[in-house]
Amino acid sequence: MYSFMGGGLFCAIIGNILIVVSTATDYWMQYRLSGSYAHQGLWRYCMANNSYMQTPNLGAPKLYPWSHKMASEITGAVLWFIQAYWNATRAFMILSVMLCFAGIMAGILSFAHLSAFERFSRFFAAAIMLLISTLFVLLAMAIYTGVTLSFLGKRFGDWRFSWSYILGWVAMVMTFFAGIFYMCAHRLYESRRVVGSH
Numbered sequence: 001m002y003s004f005m006g007g008g009l010f011c012a013i014i015g016n017i018l019i020v021v022s023t024a025t026d027y028w029m030q031y032r033l034s035g036s037y038a039h040q041g042l043w044r045y046c047m048a049n050n051s052y053m054q055t056p057n058l059g060a061p062k063l064y065p066w067s068h069k070m071a072s073e074i075t076g077a078v079l080w081f082i083q084a085y086w087n088a089t090r091a092f093m094i095l096s097v098m099l100c101f102a103g104i105m106a107g108i109l110s111f112a113h114l115s116a117f118e119r120f121s122r123f124f125a126a127a128i129m130l131l132i133s134t135l136f137v138l139l140a141m142a143i144y145t146g147v148t149l150s151f152l153g154k155r156f157g158d159w160r161f162s163w164s165y166i167l168g169w170v171a172m173v174m175t176f177f178a179g180i181f182y183m184c185a186h187r188l189y190e191s192r193r194v195v196g197s198h
Contacts, residue, residue: 002111004181004182004184004185004188005107005110005123005181005182005185007177007178007181008107008130008177008178008179008180008181008182008185009104009107009108009178010178011174011175011177011178011181012100012103012104012126012130012174012175012178013104015100015130015133015171015172015173015174015175016097016100016101016104016171016175018167018168018170018174019093019096019097019100019133019137019168019171019175020097021164021167022093022164022165022167022168022171023042023090023094023097023168024041024043025163025167026039026040026041026045026046026051026164027039027041027162027164027165028040028042028144028162028164028165028168029148029152029159029160029161029162030159030160030161031156031158031159031160032156032158032159033047033156036048039162040054042054042086042089042090042093043090054086085143085144085147088139088140088143089140089144090140091140092136092137092143093137093140095133095136096133096134096136096137099129099130099132099133099136100129100130100175102129103125103126103127103129103130103133103175103178103179103182104126106122106125107122107126107130107178109122110122110123110126110185121186121190123182123183123185123186123189124182124183124186126179126182127179127183127185127186128179129179130175130176130178131175131176131179133175133179134172134175134176137168137171137172138172140168141168141169141172144165144168148161
């Protein structure tokens with residue numbers, strides 16, 4: 001039981017660190033723009049050794065002025081879509097960090113055998129929080145991947161996902177295994193408790 005708890009706690013701590021690093025860094029995507037290499041994250045994009053705040057017009061398509069009113073409506077819809085996808089990715093990553101941290105705290109408390117928590121399974125609570133954190137990372141990564149492949153990837157010719165993006169996927173796997181380890185610890189604890197009561 002303690003080996004599952006220790007493994008879960010280790011995976012959760014590493015996963016939380018990776019989620020924070022992935023969310024905070026600016027290497028989700030690298031591309032070539034105007035002859036120089038650039039990279040972007042969830043918060044900023046960097047070109048020619050300068051960093052700029054992420055704005056929705058970075059991925060906006062070039063529109064032809066065949067109808068100025070229609071072009072401005074299309075541009076507004078595209079800009080709203082780009083901003084919404086960045087905000088959704090950011091929100092899910094931040095929620096994942098918070099839930100993973102709460103799962104770590106519940107995991108640490110599961111080592112203490114306090115009688116006040118006899119009816120409340122800290123193993124199960126840690127497992128659920130870590131698995132929901134995994135779901136949030138998965139949603140964030142899926143949103144970013146889908147929009148990048150279908151929209152931004154077509155905008156930039158020579159592009160690729162970079163190491164911050166890869167850390168997000170590794171963090172998802174780590175939090176998933178942390179949740180599974182705590183779920184196994186919960187099952188083992190429950191089976192020992194049932195056998196001990198007879």
